[in-house]
Amino acid sequence: MKNNTIIKYFAAMFILGALFTSCEDSIDKDNPAIPYASIGGYNNSDDIAPDNLISKISFDNNTFIDAKNGVNTSSPTNVTFDSGIKGTAYKGSSSAFISYNDVSDKIKNLKSITQSMWIKTSQHTGGAQCIFMLPKTTDFWGNIFVLIEGSTDGKMLLKFHIQKDVTPAVTWAGQFIETGGTNKLEGMYDKWKHLVWSYDATTSTFALYVDGALVPLPDSITKRFTNDPAQGGLPLGNLANSNVSKFIIGGFQQHLGTPWSNPDSWMLKYTGLMDEFRMYDKALSSSEINALYKLEKDNR
16 A cells, blocks of 8 residues: 555656646747847947947957957967956966057057956056057057056056147147046956047047946046147047057057067056957947946846
8 A cells, every 4th residue: 555655656746747847848938038138229249339349359268369350460478367357358467468460450540449448457556557559660659558557545547648640740649648636546456347438539539438437537638639729729630540560458569579669667567357358440429338338247
């Protein structure tokens, strides 16, 4: 009698299990996975201004490949990888950088620009670390770069350089833009931060964003001119790079050797993490940048 009860029990359990499996299969077939809700009208970060995205280096699978072929033929030096905001990330050090030998015409001929990336770095107290640079063979400062200056107050001082090399020459051909003084950025160290900057040639305006939000900056920083506005300066207009050779992430052009001189002692390589490096040939809108931040943060 007892054996019959046990047999009936296991038979019932088997039948119930088969029924539940059948129900689950039916539910899966009738109810496909619910897609992610769109953010700003986009489902994926690559949906934002796809025709204007001219460089995308994600560092995934421990590679340096530019998915948009903006820069090619990479030569990494002492670069390692770590966990990123999406997949793996570039891990810098005092000796690490990447050189790309081939630069596309789309990057060489940038007139407006948006450049975005995730960074995670610690405060350093001396010199300046270069995140990336578009070199110029005939100039000490190159065409375009982003630096993190040394800090002792826990706030980040960023320095940007843009170029308008035209004939006839303008007085302020090479321009430095920095977040110094009361414009230093707080809360930027030892955590992942989404950093985006842009220059819009149609309005001659620089803009800076952190974690999808526009950083309030005075007109003395955001408005760009060809010469001193007190002397009747004109809006800067289109950027114009010149004598472009190679592209470097994590270092100065001087770290590449000839034809540049040796780096000065204050010229440091970037020692932090970097992920999802992007470059667009237009100034993205605030809403596009906010969506890009949220989508990449959501691993999309």
